[in-house]
Amino acid sequence: MQLEGKRIIVTGVASGIGAGTLRAYVREGATVTGLDIADQAGEKIVAEANAERPGRAHYRHCDISAPEQVFSAFDAAARAMGGIDVLSWTRTIAYEWASKYNIRCNCVNPTIKTPMYQQYLDSLDAEALAQHLASEKRQVPLGGSMGDVDRDMAPVMVFLASDASRFINGQIICVNGGRNMLRG
Numbered sequence: 001m002q003l004e005g006k007r008i009i010v011t012g013v014a015s016g017i018g019a020g021t022l023r024a025y026v027r028e029g030a031t032v033t034g035l036d037i038a039d040q041a042g043e044k045i046v047a048e049a050n051a052e053r054p055g056r057a058h059y060r061h062c063d064i065s066a067p068e069q070v071f072s073a074f075d076a077a078a079r080a081m082g083g084i085d086v087l088s089w090t091r092t093i094a095y096e097w098a099s100k101y102n103i104r105c106n107c108v109n110p111t112i113k114t115p116m117y118q119q120y121l122d123s124l125d126a127e128a129l130a131q132h133l134a135s136e137k138r139q140v141p142l143g144g145s146m147g148d149v150d151r152d153m154a155p156v157m158v159f160l161a162s163d164a165s166r167f168i169n170g171q172i173i174c175v176n177g178g179r180n181m182l183r184g
């Protein structure tokens with residue numbers, strides 16, 4: 001288990017990347033607090049992850065656009081888990097927090113199939129959809145389409161939360177099949 005003993009907060013756990021990340025963290029033995037505003041879906045993802053074990057997850061309502069909710073959710077999560085081991089933000093913080101507190105800060109830039117992406121596809125008419133899929137095929141050298149949350153994204157999130165990435169800090173990790181190498 002790569003995340004045994006780690007205490008982690010994951011935002012947006014009710015769907016897509018957040019849900020896949022929470023599932024993978026629990027599978028790797030972490031204790032996770034999952035935040036979202038879609039409470040019913042969030043509780044369901046957390047219950048499914050707990051059924052798989054060996055880690056443990058808790059769900060908490062938090063609108064991350066409301067600072068007071070973020071502060072109180074983080075306080076409550078830190079109290080419930082006995083601390084927090086994983087969190088991230090900007091490159092300035094990556095430098096300052098690393099030298100002051102030994103906290104690493106990294107960013108992931110994804111190209112991943114999720115309900116958000118599906119909603120976008122559903123909004124296109126047949127011609128626009130065909131054009132979009134053709135351009136995706138050209139733009140993504142690995143496989144010609146968006147990646148999968150569980151196979152392509154979650155393992156990278158596990159790696160970044162684990163001690164295996166202890167010397168990686170202030171980086172943008174592109175999980176996009178090489179999409180940024182090409183345009184058009």
Ligand SMILES: NC(=O)c1ccc[n+]([C@@H]2O[C@H](COP(=O)([O-])OP(=O)(O)OC[C@H]3O[C@@H](n4cnc5c(N)ncnc54)[C@H](O)[C@@H]3O)[C@@H](O)[C@H]2O)c1
Pocket residue numbers: 011012013014015016017018035036037038062063064065109110111112113114115116117
């Ligand atoms: N999927 C991609 O390839 C991709 C690419 C670039 C950026 N992103 C970003 O990554 C994030 C996750 O994307 P996804 O594709 O998994 O989307 P998603 O729609 O599948 O999931 C987003 C989750 O965030 C929750 N959420 C929305 N507003 C919130 C708020 N104010 N407070 C707390 N939770 C909130 C939603 O309820 C939902 O559960 C988004 O910010 C998205 O813009 C995704």
